[in-house]
Amino acid sequence: xxxxxxxxxxxxxxxxxxxxxxxxxxxxxxxxxxxxxxxxxxxxxxxxxxxxxxxxxxxxxxxxxxxxxxxxxxxxxxxxxxxxxxxxxxxxxxxxxxxxxxxxxxxxxxxxxxxxxxxxxxxxxxxxxxxxxxxxxxxxxxxxxxxxxxxxxxxxxxxxxxxxxxxxxxxxxxxxxxxxxxxxxxxxxxxxxxxxxxxxxxxxx
Amino acid sequence: xxxxxxxxxxxxxxxxxxxxxxxxxxxxxxxxxxxxxxxxxxxxxxxxxxxxxxxxxxxxxxxxxxxxxxxxxxxxxxxxxxxxxxxxxxxxxxxxxxxxxxxxxxxxxxxxxxxxxxxxxxxxxxxxxxxxxxxxxxxxxxxxxxxxxxxxxxxxxxxxxxxxxxxxxxxxxxxxxxxxxxxxxxxxxxxxxxxxxxxxxxxxxxxxxxxxxxxxxxxxxxxxxxxxxxxxxxxxxxxxx
Numbered sequence: 001x002x003x004x005x006x007x008x009x010x011x012x013x014x015x016x017x018x019x020x021x022x023x024x025x026x027x028x029x030x031x032x033x034x035x036x037x038x039x040x041x042x043x044x045x046x047x048x049x050x051x052x053x054x055x056x057x058x059x060x061x062x063x064x065x066x067x068x069x070x071x072x073x074x075x076x077x078x079x080x081x082x083x084x085x086x087x088x089x090x091x092x093x094x095x096x097x098x099x100x101x102x103x104x105x106x107x108x109x110x111x112x113x114x115x116x117x118x119x120x121x122x123x124x125x126x127x128x129x130x131x132x133x134x135x136x137x138x139x140x141x142x143x144x145x146x147x148x149x150x151x152x153x154x155x156x157x158x159x160x161x162x163x164x165x166x167x168x169x170x171x172x173x174x175x176x177x178x179x180x181x182x183x184x185x186x187x188x189x190x191x192x193x194x195x196x197x198x199x200x201x202x203x204x205x
Numbered sequence: 206x207x208x209x210x211x212x213x214x215x216x217x218x219x220x221x222x223x224x225x226x227x228x229x230x231x232x233x234x235x236x237x238x239x240x241x242x243x244x245x246x247x248x249x250x251x252x253x254x255x256x257x258x259x260x261x262x263x264x265x266x267x268x269x270x271x272x273x274x275x276x277x278x279x280x281x282x283x284x285x286x287x288x289x290x291x292x293x294x295x296x297x298x299x300x301x302x303x304x305x306x307x308x309x310x311x312x313x314x315x316x317x318x319x320x321x322x323x324x325x326x327x328x329x330x331x332x333x334x335x336x337x338x339x340x341x342x343x344x345x346x347x348x349x350x351x352x353x354x355x356x357x358x359x360x361x362x363x364x365x366x367x368x369x370x371x372x373x374x375x376x377x378x379x380x381x382x383x384x385x386x387x388x389x390x391x392x393x394x395x396x397x398x399x400x401x402x403x404x405x406x407x408x409x410x411x412x413x414x415x416x417x418x419x420x421x422x423x424x425x426x427x428x429x430x431x432x433x434x435x436x437x438x439x440x441x442x443x444x445x446x
Contacts, residue, residue: 065328065375148255148262149317150395151328154379188254188262189315191380 050075055087058162059094060102060155067159069166070094080168084114084134087167088160092142095156102155103147110142112179114164119173131172134164134198140179146187153190165198174198240431241283243303243311245383246270247393250293255317257398263291265316269396269416273312276424282431297345300386304348310359310427311391313384318397325415326373329360330393332385333378348388355390359430363392366426370418394423 052073059070074090076083089108094100096107115135146153157176164171176192177183183192246266248254254262267288274284285306287299294302303311337343337350349356360376367374384391398415 065377147318149397150315150330150379150381150393151375151377151397152317154330154377157380188248188252189379189381191382194380196380 050077052076055090056163056166057087057091057094058159058166059091060159062102062151062155065151065155067155067162081114081116084116084164084168084171085111087163088114088136091159091163102152102159104142104152104156105145106139106142110139111136112139113137116168116171129170132168132170133173133175133195134168134171135175135177136160136164137177137180143178143183143186148187148189150189153186153188157186157190157192157196161196161198171198239283239307241285241306241308242277242427243285243287243306243308243387243389244270244273245287245299245303245311245313247313247315247383248293249288249291252293254315257316257318262316265396265416266314267291269314269316269420272417272420273314273423276420277427280424280428282427296382296386299383300345300348303387303389303391306389308389310430311384311387311389312423313381313391313393315393315395316398317395324373326375326397327367327419328375328377328395328397329363329367330377330379330381330395331356331360332391333380334385346382346386349385349391352388352390356392359390360392362430362433363394363423363426366422366429367419370422370425372419372422 053076054071055074055076057070057072058067060067072090074086076086088111092104092110093107095102095104113135114137117133117135118130119133120130146156161174164174174196176186176196178192186192246263246269248261248263248266250263252263254266256262257265267290270286270288274286277284285302285308287302288294332349332353334347334350334353336353337347343351364374364376379393381393384393396416396419
């Protein structure tokens with residue numbers, strides 16, 4: 001016969017173990033969520049498992065204020081938004097390189113997201129072949145680190161717009177956000193409040 | 206006559222009250238005889254613009270504006286400036302000053318450090334607005350669309366003078382609210398005096414020399430613009446015979 005006080009003690013210890021297990025499980029789950037929040041879930045680099053495809057980057061050059069096409073072979077995801085993000089990431093990686101002709105710090109992680117929104121004219125319903133508005137969400141770190149100047153900022157905006165149109169011709173308009181918010185200028189000069197017409201800027205055949 | 210005039214006046218009053226509009230027709234002949242240049246030194250106040258060594262862009266553009274004003278006035282050209290101090294003037298007020306002046310040329314002045322392999326340079330920018338098909342009345346913030354052709358001609362004149370002075374020039378288009386609202390031949394000019402790799406202290410005296418060279422070339426271009434009758438060239442909305 002087990003004494004009564006030992007039974008009570010056993011029950012108390014069992015309850016304490018269960019409660020401690022529940023608390024630990026809860027803390028583990030919260031820590032995992034906190035870790036996921038800290039990471040950007042969307043890929044900043046194209047996954048290596050994706051098939052390599054040709055992408056046209058419209059690369060800016062400060063020396064002659066020009067934007068010229070450069071064709072690279074990159075592994076690109078199939079999703080159009082992720083694909084454009086990967087292409088823009090590669091473009092900004094070129095600008096972040098030490099010998100860049102248009103030096104801009106930041107690199108691929110400066111593109112937080114790219115969204116595509118169909119442009120429905122009048123009451124017409126948007127179709128898969130409708131012209132698209134691309135919304136490029138830049139990080140505030142990129143805007144803060146961008147060299148201030150009329151030429152420098154204009155070339156960055158121009159090369160992003162032209163690159164989007166070159167890789168997805170349905171993109172005819174481009175808007176910019178910084179950390180999800182509208183911002184007056186990129187670094188004091190280039191107007192980010194307007195919608196840019198990518199179709200008119202696009203490479204000529 | 207009065208019966209016709211009254212509805213017209215009423216219509217004009219209603220149109221003025223609805224939204225700001227820029228009348229983009231060419232200046233009347235009487236005021237066109239006066240050759241006026243508007244100098245718009247960019248930035249000011251809490252907006253310093255780019256950092257160029259120890260100086261800010263707002264101070265450099267003001268200095269260039271003062272220097273250019275002196276050169277132009279010495280050549281008998283009337284000058285209107287959008288700011289005379291470090292105070293900020295918003296884009297709307299700048300355009301209002303320029304549009305009231307009936308100017309033959311409006312120069313929006315900028316300065317920047319550019320890491321260019323070609324060294325010191327001047328970048329000329331036109332408004333990226335499309336040229337307006339019917340430019341008689343246009344929204345205020347697209348007033349420049351009626352003047353794209355004239356602005357292009359002015360940029361050509363500036364380019365020729367700067368190149369003649371041995372200065373590297375690049376041409377481009379930019380979305381700039383300051384010149385988009387101007388109803389005059391308008392060009393944004395970015396003076397890029399030095400490379401980022403040059404030591405800041407050593408470059409200061411050279412910068413002053415380069416800015417002086419640029420100011421001289423711009424003054425020569427505007428004298429040529431006046432001599433060529435650039436301010437009287439036909440406008441898309443010009444109603445004069």
